Amino acid sequence: MKTWIVVPVVFLMTFTVQQSAEAQERTFGLGGSIGDPYGLSAKLWLSENTAIAAGLGFGIADEIGxxxxxxxxxxxxPIDLDWDAGTLQFYYGGGLGLYSGSRWDVIYIRIPLGMSMNFLDAPLDIFLETVPYMEVDPDFYFSFTGAAGFRYYFGK
Known part of the structure; x- marks a missing residue:
């Protein structure tokens, strides 16, 4: 029951935020990631320094979907580097996740720490992150995960 409540709440938190980034030309990016999760990666810029990022993944391993x-x-x-190709940024934040499998359902708290490179001449970014996380339902468990990926930005 908890799974079917959390999924719509997290989805709505991610995609119903009003855009307020007049100075940000590239507000929405969509791409892929490898690591945790393998799948889609999305990012919605709210201002020059704040954003909401989301990941969606599916998988089948050892008969476990x-x-x-x-x-x-x-x-x-921003990290002050004299690069003509783009800008390098350190990012950190907090979030929630849901893992639902054929054997168990887990809700977890995430604290992503990462670096992203935003290219100036192409509507792309690449990222690399590590994420300490703590599962809170059904049991408490602490561990680390990470991902690398890219996003294509739509718009200007």
Whole structure:
């Protein structure tokens, strides 16, 4: 029962946030990630330094099928480098995730820490992150995960 309540709440938190990034030309990006999860990666910029990122993954391993959804609020800090190709940013934040498999359902709290490279001449970014997380339902468990990926930004 908890699974079917959390999934719509996390989904709505991710995609119903009003865009307020007048200065941000690239507001919405969609791409892929490898790591945790393997699947789709999306990012919605709210301002020059804040964004909501989401991941959606599916998988089948050792006769175990699973679905994974996560959403994070991120704060970005630019790293001052003299690069003509793009900007490098450190980001951190907090979020929630849901892992639902054929054997168990898990809700977890995430604290992503990562780096992203936003290219100036192409509507792309690449990212690499590590994420300490704590499962809170059905049991408490602490561990680390991570992902690498890219996103294509729509718009200007």
């Amino acid at each position: 699973f679905f994974q959804l996560q959403a994070d609020f991120l704060l970005h800090k």
